[in-house]
Amino acid sequence: MIRLSNIKLDLDHSPEELTQAILTMLNIAADELVETVVFRRGIDARAKNRIFLLYTLDVTTSKDEALLEQFADNQSIKPTPDMSYKFVAQAPEDLGERPVVVGFGPCGIFAGLVLAQMGYKPIILERGKEVRERTKDTFGFWRTKKLNTESNVQFGEGGAGTFSDGKLWTQIKDKKHYGRKVLNEFVAAGAPEEILFVSKPHIGTFKLVSMVEKMRAKIIELGGEIRFSARVDDFHIEDGQVLGLTLADGTQIKSKHIALAIGHSARDTFKMIYDSGIYIEAKPFSVGFRIEHKQSVIDEALFGKFAGHPILGAADYKLVHHCKSGRSVYSFCMCPGGTVVAATSEEHAVVTNGMSQYSRNERNANSAIVVGIDPDDYPEHPLAGIELQRQLEKAAYVLGGENYDAPAQLVGDFLTGTSSAAIGGVEPSYKPGIKLTDMTGLLPQYCVDAIREAIPAFNKKIRGFAMEDATLTGVETRTSSPICIKRSDDFQSINTKGFYPSGEGAGYAGGIMSSAIDGIKVAEAMALSINEQADSKSA
The missing domain is CATH 3.30.70.2700 (Alpha-Beta Plaits)
Structure with a gap:
């Protein structure tokens, strides 16, 4: 061809x-x-x-x-290049200890799937519930404000990407066409075939739920095992080699090949890993607010007279502004025709996130507007970024009324430092609800100054972006992991053999596609290591 x-x-x-x-x-x-x-x-x-x-x-x-x-x-x-996926190994007849994957978000799903397809019969551990039970818990929290700290937007089958826009594109270099493998597996699990050719494919929450179930069934059919409500509380490490783990219920599993694919919000697990001596360092992340406009405003600004055309759909955007201070402000996780949702995984904290369905037909467009945070901005400790996130989330909880409502402010009022008293033309979509206030003191002052500079600059690119009655909702803190679990070229921890830090939580991905691709790479590395050890035993 x-x-x-x-x-x-x-x-x-x-x-x-x-x-x-x-x-x-x-x-x-x-x-x-x-x-x-x-x-x-x-x-x-x-x-x-x-x-x-x-x-x-x-x-x-x-x-x-x-x-x-x-x-x-x-x-x-x-x-036409050959983009077909080729397995790097097949499991030895005498497999012995099975590889373990901790976490069942996009990274864990694809690590587990590829291992299963190669015959390694992985054991997959997920601290949250299976996706339909998790969906009930999450929607229940949005309706009743009763949080399940082990089953929510962050924790459970499918990972945080399940409650998102379901974006399936990435800017990472992909010379081996791993991304095509991901898309093909999604289509096999029920995704629309258009994701194979549209430049910015997306799926949406409801389609992701059934797809995740089908991929789980495929892993099980191939000999894999998936355990839900299985939080890992300890890793067994001896002489720099991981030997197994202990679950919260006391169950112990032996394995010298463990992939960690837990996402960016398992803070208790990060602390346990740090305490166990596995090397961790702080990394940059971002914080800010969710901004909402009427989707029709964004459509008209970007598509003009073609707004509403069926091929174009709801318009999206990607914005960045480099401030005079040297800070960068950018849009993140833009959700056309979507809603802003509660994404906390801890009690007495408020976290925002964006979500949309495949149709993208809700009235508002939303995205995070966030400012880059560097480890130099907080105390020198590998876990200090987590503590900064937690402080901001607890402050948002208090400012929102201490009932999981989120603090909100009109853009015009935020730019002038005035407390908002009434909603304008853009009705906030945040679930459970919002409390109008002044969010000036919610973020560090350098973040507030940067966002105030960026919004008018964004208005020059998208007319109406700085409209006075657009709405800001706070606080957005879970943009990426605040830590990096360093690994070598063989994908193993730099100081713990057999331990494979993976995906977004370990600092090696950002979003569904890059996380899934990293899961494939880690699965390949684990398979090659298992076979190498099997060959050395038989020699």
């Missing part, structure tokens, strides 16, 4: 125009074109009066080899 890139057509082009673009690009006749597959379809909306679709296509012709030779110097006409 031949991969054609940089094909640009009007938004409302016909199928015949796409075919003609291929024929013109390759200078071939219609009867020489055998098959066309859309590999990627993106949107160029830089000119509001004219929006284009950008295509990358895989085509088959009756003379592929001749065409590739003819256009050898054309960077837009190349052979």
Whole structure:
């Protein structure tokens, strides 16, 4: 096959125009074109009066080899690369101790799935509940304000990404096409096939729930084992080698290959790991607020007269501003047509997050507007960033009325330092509810100053972004892990052999796709290590 890139057509082009673009690009006749597959379809909306679709296509012709030779110097006409996934190993007949994966979010799911597909029959431990029970607990908290600290937005099958926009793109380098493996597995589990070709695929919470269940069933069918409500309270380490672990109920599991894929919010586990001597260091993260606008405002600002077009859907954005102080402010986890939700995993704390469904048809657009925090900004200790997050979340709980309502403020009032008294044209969507107030003192002053500088700057890129009655809700603290569990090139902890820090919680991913990809890489590293040890025993 031949991969054609940089094909640009009007938004409302016909199928015949796409075919003609291929024929013109390759200078071939219609009867020489055998098959066309859309590999990627993106949107160029830089000119509001004219929006284009950008295509990358895989085509088959009756003379592929001749065409590739003819256009050898054309960077837009190349052979279609082999993107199929190839397993790096197969489990030995005498497996012995089974590998263990701690955590069943995107990273843990794919680490467990790939290990199972290679025959290693992993044991997967998840401190939260299976996804449907977890969904009941989470929605119950939003309705009744009764928090289950072991089953919520952060903890449970599917990880934090289950209650999000379900974004399936990443900016990491992916030369081995691991991302294609992830998307193919999602489609096999019930995701719409369009995620294979749209430039910014997403799924949404309700579709993710059933997909996670199907992937769990696949792991079990392949010999894997998944235990829920199974919090790990201790790792057994001797002479720099992990030997196993102990669960909260006292159960002990022996294994010299343990992947840690717990996400960014298992603070008690981070402390246990630190106390056990596994090397951890602080890393940068970000804090801020959720901002909400009417989705129609964002659509019109970005798509102009094409707002509402079915191919375009709800508009999203990605913004960054470099402040005079040297700080950076950026949008994070933008949820078109979504809602702001309560995402705490600890009592007497308020944390915001964004969520949307596949349809993205709620009235508001929301995203986090956050400021970068560096380890130099807080006391020098590997876990000090966690404590800073906790302080901000508890302060938000108090400011919101000490009942899990979140503090909120109109953008116009925030920019002038005035307490808000009434909602404007943008009704906050946060569940359970909000309390209007002045959030000036909620974040460190350097964060407040940075956000106040950034919002008017963002307004120059998206007209209406700084509208006075847009709403800010606080506080957003779980943007990424505040710690990094350092690992070597073999994916093992730098000071604990057999321990594989993985995904977002360990500091090696950010979002569903990058976490899933890291899970695949860790599974491969574990498999190769297991086989190496098996070979050395049999030698």
